[in-house]
Amino acid sequence: MKKILVCVLALAVILSLAGCGAGDLTAADENVYSKLPAVELIGADSTGVGTAGQLFGQYFAQRVLEITEGKLSVDYHPNGELGGDLDLIRQMQANKIQVVVCQTAPIVSFVPEMAVFDLPMVFSEYDGDRIDSVLNGRNDFTARLEGAYEKANLHLLGFLQNGTYRLTTANRSIASLDDFKGLRIRTMENSNQMAFWSALGAMPTPLPWADVYDALRNGNIEAQENAADTCYGASLQDVQQYLACTDHLLYCNQICMSREAWDSLDPAYQAAIEQAAAEAIAYMRPLMAEVDRYHKQKLTESGMKLIEYDDAFYESVLALDGVRALYDNIDRNQTGGLAGLLMEELRR
Numbered sequence: 001m002k003k004i005l006v007c008v009l010a011l012a013v014i015l016s017l018a019g020c021g022a023g024d025l026t027a028a029d030e031n032v033y034s035k036l037p038a039v040e041l042i043g044a045d046s047t048g049v050g051t052a053g054q055l056f057g058q059y060f061a062q063r064v065l066e067i068t069e070g071k072l073s074v075d076y077h078p079n080g081e082l083g084g085d086l087d088l089i090r091q092m093q094a095n096k097i098q099v100v101v102c103q104t105a106p107i108v109s110f111v112p113e114m115a116v117f118d119l120p121m122v123f124s125e126y127d128g129d130r131i132d133s134v135l136n137g138r139n140d141f142t143a144r145l146e147g148a149y150e151k152a153n154l155h156l157l158g159f160l161q162n163g164t165y166r167l168t169t170a171n172r173s174i175a176s177l178d179d180f181k182g183l184r185i186r187t188m189e190n191s192n193q194m195a196f197w198s199a200l201g202a203m204p205t206p207l208p209w210a211d212v213y214d215a216l217r218n219g220n221i222e223a224q225e226n227a228a229d230t231c232y233g234a235s236l237q238d239v240q241q242y243l244a245c246t247d248h249l250l251y252c253n254q255i256c257m258s259r260e261a262w263d264s265l266d267p268a269y270q271a272a273i274e275q276a277a278a279e280a281i282a283y284m285r286p287l288m289a290e291v292d293r294y295h296k297q298k299l300t301e302s303g304m305k306l307i308e309y310d311d312a313f314y315e316s317v318l319a320l321d322g323v324r325a326l327y328d329n330i331d332r333n334q335t336g337g338l339a340g341l342l343m344e345e346l347r348r
Contacts, residue, residue: 043099118192128163162288199322
């Protein structure tokens with residue numbers, strides 16, 4: 001039944017694509033594309049079937065095809081068909097893959113300035129509209145971030161989020177800050193995220209995602225953190241008892257291209273890609289909140305106990321010496337002040 005429900009959600013998006021024709025094109029636009037050689041790009045993600053990242057990437061590919069009347073296409077490979085996040089990004093840098101959708105954490109290994117997204121709870125007091133206005137707006141923060149992508153031979157196209165966050169699942173209650181002490185939690189191989197969990201007293205344990213379910217079932221780890229749709233898609237409700245709204249990191253997918261591929265495209269194709277990315281973000285943003293609500297509901301209906309926290313909990317987390325040191329480290333040593341610039345833009 002779970003797989004059926006996920007497929008129904010994905011199907012609803014796919015069916016709606018059929019109504020999104022290229023009716024906004026002018027005759028002049030069509031003539032521009034008709035004079036250009038056909039180009040095929042390769043796109044990929046490593047997210048699970050039915051997750052926001054996968055639907056986002058496939059919607060983008062569909063709109064590229066529609067906008068350009070089939071002259072520019074994206075051969076899209078979801079669900080890790082072409083490799084994990086780090087493999088995909090390396091292939092993109094080498095222009096073997098041209099477009100990648102992934103969450104922000106893997107990009108840090110290639111674009112150090114993306115560590116701004118590792119700031120714990122930095123977005124938590126803002127709604128999705130405010131966050132979008134900063135991440136996809138024209139401001140000093142995005143200008144510097146785009147420049148950092150270019151240095152890494154990448155071209156940033158945008159961010160998808162709607163004020164939803166990564167959660168923590170565990171097989172023991174984590175209702176208070178003290179409950180995190182000694183918690184063996186799987187994290188991504190990201191030093192900032194590991195430092196955050198260490199500051200809470202937990203024991204971060206990087207593991208490949210493919211190994212997480214068995215590690216939780218066997219008791220080798222006790223917890224993990226992820227977005228609700230990812231948790232449900234991986235059937236973590238079968239091996240975890242608690243779903244905690246730690247809201248420690250923004251659930252955000254970025255979409256970017258090989259800079260070499262971007263520079264090789266005709267300006268008309270570049271404009272089409274930018275339009276497709278913007279439309280995909282605008283279309284998927286409302287669904288992000290629904291996807292989050294839907295999967296939280298399915299997880300709790302499957303027997304998981306929901307843990308929510310008051311403001312005092314988040315304030316106590318941010319007051320921890322280790323968390324404050326992490327903020328300072330990310331701002332000063334990793335991003336050259338970009339973290340501070342992000343916070344300024346959010347407060348405007």
